[in-house]
Amino acid sequence: MGEEISNKQVVLNNYVETYVKKSDMSLRTSKIQLKIPSGCDGAILVKNLYLSCDPFILSRMKKLEGHYIASFTLDSPISGFGVSKILDSSHPNFKTGELVWGFTGWEEYSLIKDPNILFKVPDKDLPFSYYTGILGMPGMTAYVGFFEFCSPKKGETVYVSAASGAVGQLVGQFAKTAGCYVVGSAGSKEKVDLLKNKFGFDEAFNYKEEQDYNAALKRYFPDGIDIYFDNVGGKMLEAVLNNMRLNARVALCGMISQYSLEQPEGIYNLLNVIIKRVRMEGFFTSDHYHLYPKFMEMVVPLIKEEKITYVEDIAEGIESAPGALVGLFSGRNVGKQVVVVARE
Amino acid sequence: MGEEISNKQVVLNNYVETYVKKSDMSLRTSKIQLKIPSGCDGAILVKNLYLSCDPFILSRMKKLEGHYIASFTLDSPISGFGVSKILDSSHPNFKTGELVWGFTGWEEYSLIKDPNILFKVPDKDLPFSYYTGILGMPGMTAYVGFFEFCSPKKGETVYVSAASGAVGQLVGQFAKTAGCYVVGSAGSKEKVDLLKNKFGFDEAFNYKEEQDYNAALKRYFPDGIDIYFDNVGGKMLEAVLNNMRLNARVALCGMISQYSLEQPEGIYNLLNVIIKRVRMEGFFTSDHYHLYPKFMEMVVPLIKEEKITYVEDIAEGIESAPGALVGLFSGRNVGKQVVVVARE
Numbered sequence: 001m002g003e004e005i006s007n008k009q010v011v012l013n014n015y016v017e018t019y020v021k022k023s024d025m026s027l028r029t030s031k032i033q034l035k036i037p038s039g040c041d042g043a044i045l046v047k048n049l050y051l052s053c054d055p056f057i058l059s060r061m062k063k064l065e066g067h068y069i070a071s072f073t074l075d076s077p078i079s080g081f082g083v084s085k086i087l088d089s090s091h092p093n094f095k096t097g098e099l100v101w102g103f104t105g106w107e108e109y110s111l112i113k114d115p116n117i118l119f120k121v122p123d124k125d126l127p128f129s130y131y132t133g134i135l136g137m138p139g140m141t142a143y144v145g146f147f148e149f150c151s152p153k154k155g156e157t158v159y160v161s162a163a164s165g166a167v168g169q170l171v172g173q174f175a176k177t178a179g180c181y182v183v184g185s186a187g188s189k190e191k192v193d194l195l196k197n198k199f200g201f202d203e204a205f206n207y208k209e210e211q212d213y214n215a216a217l218k219r220y221f222p223d224g225i226d227i228y229f230d231n232v233g234g235k236m237l238e239a240v241l242n243n244m245r246l247n248a249r250v251a252l253c254g255m256i257s258q259y260s261l262e263q264p265e266g267i268y269n270l271l272n273v274i275i276k277r278v279r280m281e282g283f284f285t286s287d288h289y290h291l292y293p294k295f296m297e298m299v300v301p302l303i304k305e306e307k308i309t310y311v312e313d314i315a316e317g318i319e320s321a322p323g324a325l326v327g328l329f330s331g332r333n334v335g336k337q338v339v340v341v342a343r344e
Numbered sequence: 345m346g347e348e349i350s351n352k353q354v355v356l357n358n359y360v361e362t363y364v365k366k367s368d369m370s371l372r373t374s375k376i377q378l379k380i381p382s383g384c385d386g387a388i389l390v391k392n393l394y395l396s397c398d399p400f401i402l403s404r405m406k407k408l409e410g411h412y413i414a415s416f417t418l419d420s421p422i423s424g425f426g427v428s429k430i431l432d433s434s435h436p437n438f439k440t441g442e443l444v445w446g447f448t449g450w451e452e453y454s455l456i457k458d459p460n461i462l463f464k465v466p467d468k469d470l471p472f473s474y475y476t477g478i479l480g481m482p483g484m485t486a487y488v489g490f491f492e493f494c495s496p497k498k499g500e501t502v503y504v505s506a507a508s509g510a511v512g513q514l515v516g517q518f519a520k521t522a523g524c525y526v527v528g529s530a531g532s533k534e535k536v537d538l539l540k541n542k543f544g545f546d547e548a549f550n551y552k553e554e555q556d557y558n559a560a561l562k563r564y565f566p567d568g569i570d571i572y573f574d575n576v577g578g579k580m581l582e583a584v585l586n587n588m589r590l591n592a593r594v595a596l597c598g599m600i601s602q603y604s605l606e607q608p609e610g611i612y613n614l615l616n617v618i619i620k621r622v623r624m625e626g627f628f629t630s631d632h633y634h635l636y637p638k639f640m641e642m643v644v645p646l647i648k649e650e651k652i653t654y655v656e657d658i659a660e661g662i663e664s665a666p667g668a669l670v671g672l673f674s675g676r677n678v679g680k681q682v683v684v685v686a687r688e
Contacts, residue, residue: 233614252618266610270577274596274626282618 007032009077009107010321015063019260020329024061025078025322032109036090044094044115046084048104049344051318052132053325053337054080054166055256077105083121083131084110085344091115099124101131106321108341119292123300133166133336134299134310141253141285142170142229143295146178148288149251149281150227154179157221159240162231162256163204164191164311166336171229172201173308180227183220185236187331194334198309213239224248232257234265241269244276252282260329311335351376353421353451354665359407363604364673368405369422369666376453380434388438388459390428392448393688395662396476397669397681398424398510399600421449427465427475428454429688435459443468445475450665452685463636467644477510477680478643478654485597485629486514486573487639491522492632493595493625494571498523501565503584506575506600507548508535508655510680515573516545517652524571527564529580531675538678542653557583568592576601578609585616596626604673655679 007030016024036043056069057080064071072078082104086096094100094115102118104110112118121131133139145167146152158175160168163184172195175182183203184195195204203220210216213236217225224245230237233255240250258264273280302308313333315324321339328337351374360368380387400413401424408415416422426448430440438444438459446462448454456462465475477483489511490496502519506512507528516539519526527547528539539548547564554560557580561569568589574581577599584594602608617624646652657677659668665683672681 237614252614254618255615258615264612264615266612267614268608268610270581270596270611271599271602271608272626273624274598274628276626277628277631278626280617280624282616282620282622284618284621287621 004031004033005109006030007107007109008318009105010318011075012061012072012078014074015071016058016061018262020058020061020326022322022326025325027319027322030107032111034087034109036088036111040090040111040113042091042115043089043111043113044086044091044100045088045109045111046100046104047087047109048082048084048107048341049099050083050129050132051104051106051321051339051341052081052136052138053321053328053333053339054137055254055259055328057325058259058329077107077110079103079105081132081137082341083128083136084112089115094118094120099128101136106318108318122296126300126303129312129314129338129340130303130310132338133312134170134303134308135296137285138166138336139170139299140288140292140295142167142174143299144285144288144291145229145251145253145283146171146174146227148291149283150229150249152178152180152227156180156226157224157245158182158227158229159217159221159225160184160201160229160231161207161236162186162254163201164194164199164335165231165333167253168229168231169195169199169311169335170308172199175227176200177302177307185216188334191331191334194311198311200309207236214242217243227251229253230255234258234261238265238267238269241267241272241278244272244278246276248276248278250278250280252280256329313337315339317341348375348377349453350374351451351453352662353449354662355419356405356416356422358418359415360402360405362606364402364405364670366666366670369669371663371666374451376455378431378453380432380455384434384455384457386435386459387433387455387457388430388435388444389432389453389455390444390448391431391453392426392428392451392685393443394427394473394476395448395450395665395683395685396425396480396482397665397672397677397683398481399598399603399672401669402603402673421451421454423447423449425476425481426685427472427480428456433459438462443472445480450662452662466640470644470647473656473658473682473684474647474654476682477656478514478647478652479640481629482510482680483514483643484632484636484639486511486518487643488629488632488635489573489595489597489627490515490518490571492635493627494573494593496522496524496571500524500570501568501589502526502571502573503561503565503569504528504545504573504575505551505580506530506598507545508538508543508678509575511597512573512575513539513543513655513679514652516543519571520544521646521651529560532678535675535678538655542655544653551580558586561587571595573597574599578602578605582609582611582613585611585613585622588616588620588622590620592620592622594622594624596624600673657681659683661685
């Protein structure tokens, strides 16, 4: 028997209706043995180092029926992407001491019964936290959505919403490496400065200061938009559809502006999709993980040669996790929101 | 100087706001010489045989500003697709006596200044009126939209709205040749019978008798829809988005349910496009006419071998043209609405 130690966990108190509040979650201290229990062949036991705050977590906090993903179980730790160190393994492909990234619990230690869905951390020169972002799911989302779905061509115009977030900041930088003109929008002056001065967007604007999204887009794209990487949906998507160029592409990545609404906003101008011959595609990064090695081959040198910049918003300690998650939906974070549970 | 004869024309009296009425048009008798006037090098003079009633004509009857197509000129003949016989030509590639299809005026005789946009009628064994439909723009629309944009695979499920119309009836039959299960909707019992008994759709329903489009689609597609060929937009499109299978495709061909509304209906469930990884594309047939020879190679044998059926709703005489056009928007026509101006 291994030593039994305390295990702090973030548990869901009740299903969320619209907005998530800190009080929807509790911090609880449980006990765990740092050894695979008997009867758990193939499992691994990990120490969680970094947890990732991602918009999709809110969906699982709601009471979903017949939905594409399962709701969390009440009074149990929630889960999401994270970076973890293996403390014990009964799986032949995973060894004690190895680092992995992928689905884990919001707790200090997790027993992962099916580690086959995890990726090993392939490059240890870069910060491990990057595997919750630029080198993990959000990085793959930017890569797949932009290169596979938007088919960028040199000289095309690209618009990115939620542009300072984990995905958006990368899409903008990928667009620059592809020779595109790129404009991003975000929700504060600080974020807009980041877009222009740190991430190299050609232009950026604070959507909260715009009365009329349509007019804002016309200002930055007098000749229209070739590519829209949509992270927000709703009224911004509608405004974009008024400003598309012929044969434009829209990658629908997420609709964060809609997740907390009781009823989503209507899109009234889909006729533009015909008139402008637009291709609009929704995608899930998880369908495209076979491209992960190809993505890493591209992105790791870009990071090491400092051709790409990456900004994280780090919350310290698992106690800060509920607040960090809530802040994601009010846009409080600047850059990728990560929670550090432990550094090693 | 050629003989001056009378030329009946359908002219637009005023711009249409929502619904088109017969009184928005007038029949006028003008005069024309059956010879190319001097100073019109490269023009042809044609006798119009068949005129095509197509939904896009309504768009041009509205006062459009900054739109993708130009409004018609008031007090002038409206125009659209037709089949015509050349009476005189000053263009080296077009000869007197040849038959052409393409843009022409709603009048008995037209002077066409740029005949390069016309197609010659390549096969004279089939009824000439077919070049307003199955062998013309609507046929190409069904072909391009279904095969190029929907990428059908054997065994997939296909839904077609406005299915008894010029385009829909062909999409359904193309879907059957591709080994798909196909369901169509239309607006009367007579049309539904046609879909099932004449065009070989697997199932068909009268959308006017359905309180809940969502429930109707669930009945015919218990496992969901792989391909939606959308001719109507609006609430039907929204219902379809609730019933898509993973990796579904939606070809947006037209939104006839929306053209006469003061304000289009909103689509509230685009999140499904992400969840189901849907590809939604708008297209214009006119971008794809380079495929016309390939299309004809496929469709002409299918017609001659009676593997494909085609139904026209023929209105006699140019005097009937305004009423025929108006009927298109109330769904009065059964099959492709054609106006016969002259048979030869």
